[in-house]
Amino acid sequence: MNFSLFFAHSTWIPVAIAILFPTLASAATPPKPQNSSRPVQVPDNLNPNPNPLQFPTKPQEVQIQGTVPISLAQALELAKRNNRDLQVAILELERSRSSLRESQAALLPTVGLNSSLTNSGNGFTSNSSEASTSFNGSAQLNYDLYTSGNRQGAIRAAEEQLRVDELDVESTSLEIELNVTTEYYDLQEADEQVRINRSAVENAQASLRDTQAREQAGVGTRFDVLQAQVNLANAQQLLTNAISDQQVARRQLATRLSLAQSVNIAAADPVQLAGLWQPTLEETIVRAFQNRPELQQQLAQRNISEQQRRQALSQLGPQLSLTGNYNLIDRFDDGVGVTDGYSVGIQGNLNLYDGGAARARAAQSKANIAIAESQFGSQRDIIRFNVEQFYSQLQANLENVQTSSVALNQAREALNLARLRFQAGVGTQTEVIAAENDLTRAEGNRITAILDYNRALASLQRSVTSRASR
Template sequence: MFSARFVVLTIVSAIFSSTQSLSAIAQSKPISPTVSKSQTVQLPDSLNPSPNPLDLPTSPEQVRSQQAQPITLQQAIALARKNNRDLQIARQTLQRSQAALRQVQAAQLPTLNTQAEIANERTARETLDDLKYLNEKSSPANVLSGTIEVGYDIFTAGRRPARIRSAQEQVRLERLEVERLSEQTRLDVTNTYYDLQETDEQVRISQAAVTNARRSLQDAISLEEGGLGTGFDVVRARVQLGNAEQELIDAQSQQDIARRRLVELLSLSETVDVSAADPVRQAGRWTLSLEDSILLAYKNRVELQQQLAQRRIAQQQRRIALAGVRPQVSLFANYQILDDFNDEFSFKDGYAAGARLRWNFFDAGTARFGAAQEDANRAIAETRFAQTRNQIRFQVEQGYKNLQANARSIQTATAALQQAQEGLEIARVRFQGGAGTQLDVIAAENDLTRADVNRLNAILNYNRALATLQRAVSNFSKSKSTNSFE
């Protein structure tokens, strides 16, 4: 008897020690954080928001915008990857999935539990026996009891490994989501930055139009005073100047809105205002063919990998569902002590060791229908894979065609701008010499403004198409594809 108890105690203590060591090893494995792409650009600390996400300003000084600080496109992208709220939520979701993985991995270790109880007992049966047989009241029993038990599931019909693999795929899915959002944020910031550049150029063009209109007004006044012009020419020039000033006001308003939109996207400090530091110029060239671009997109786009991860999750969830009607086997060993303080004996002990079998023979189809749901989820993931593949191809083709069209538009718009500048000079000289009319000057000014806007739109639309094509291919950088992007 003593040897059997000693064996049980030895087993319990050995499993307890191994549980502690395995748990320590598991906890020593760090959860690898998701690190965004490294940035070599310098980021001023004044742009970063408050580290407290629950911070809420309460005074006008805390929300009053300061003078706009110029930032480059690369700085804007780096700030977005650091501060963008959607990206932060995606990283936090990844951390939650990593913790859930650690939770299901803990099922690989044995469980150890203990309980102790001290009680003053007197049952109703004991009271009745006293009345029947002794006709006197016995003292209540003071009892101390305790149990320590270790258990381990040795066979789960595939449920435990399926849960672990499902959690691993969920972590992979969330990590891919962080990467997808990072790429999408880069595109959103790039387009918003180009929108800001467009409003800056619209302000410049409007200011130039106001300057030209004022010059035309001065010319009209001078000609009227010299007897070569009419009052109608002066009135028309004033109308032209008023229209140009109104367009300048509208452009400045759109510029302010574009700046605040970029600040919101970058999640910057409450008092920060930014402006575009980069000049408007053609961003680069794409030298890959359309076919190579499509194949590179199929290789790189994480959206396709996400659908494959969803498919694998559905497969593992199906195994979990079917395990509900399959046998489960576990081992257990426990050691108990009991002591009644009212008797003359010392504490008594006992033990138990064995195996348990659990088998749910009939569950009214719950497991089968759960497996059918996961079969449907797997089919949905496969269909979405095909749908996403078609969308990716269209995005690449759309960006590629737009890039080619806008490249030709830049050449045409640049030539038209030069001709419009020459035309305005000629019209102004003819008007000052009395050979032309004020209407010719106004038409030439309008042509110059239109040509300047067309060239601006051609360059920015080219840059937007290039950014869209980069996003469609994804994970595209100069460092690993120097032959494809210049």
């Protein structure tokens, strides 16, 4: 997603962006809806076994066969297809749809059939062994004419529960998108740390070769060689830790995407600013209040409790139902034909006293209404805080990107000068090592600043946007 950004008190930032990141000029546009983009193609071997109950039983089944580079768009597509939490939320939504259909069935009458075939006689000890066979059949129809609001309350509560689960699918999808995006940036950072530390090892190895050559030529000291060896050992240790962190980041994202057991992934996208954000802080807060599914969920929960309160009180009101019955009786071999009959009536029921149970249930629902209203207020405050937090982080990290980019260029120049001074005999090995460490730190700081900005942007988008409002 691409946005445009403007901070009123930092007017130099857009100019610096245009100079340092010219490719972002086209990024300052509102994002297109996700459903309008073309389908993302992902390798088939990344999809897991369709049987969720299957698990490997042999070591070779979990052995990594290869590493597949994927883009962030592909990672999001895999999460949409395979993430278990999202699948559970969708199944719960289907369950709520079935529950609504069950509640709506009360709008229709119920019809039933009963039949029996009976053979009867005088018993085994009687001289008369005549037996008779008879058939008895009946059909019943029942329909609730008036339920004092119980039927309507049940249907509306089921409708609100369906709305809650629809919003839960939306919220789960947005949360998974944020988690996948954040973990993808973590993987990018781990990959870059491996690259930076490999470069640091190469620089340390070059410095060690230089000091050893100077020692052999008689213009260097053993102390310089020892310093270079220690610096190389430290760089190798940092590289080993970075490789371990890279493996952990790969497996963490693979777990989030529910990938196949025998594949690993790497980040294919380059590290760069993910986009820009244009709305002001106040506009962002208002948009978050309008779009966040969590607020709508609390309102739906309040409506559910209100309908449950009405259902409870309906038990104190009159209940009217229509009943119809048709009977068919035939006794075989009695010389009499089939006899039948019917009955139609209206039944009424009024519960005069239930010990206060209905009003107690209504009081519980009333308390649940107050709880939902209080939780709505708390959720509203949390949403505002999240927006303000991520907006501030976005602004600070963008400034850090500019600062770290300048520092990186300065660190490279400083290392070149330190090496030239050392080769000319006017500098020391300590200066070279310090300049190498400064360069490594500057490269890491720039990568961290960019990815922290991307994380803040993803979190801000999660705090504001909602698919249902697009």
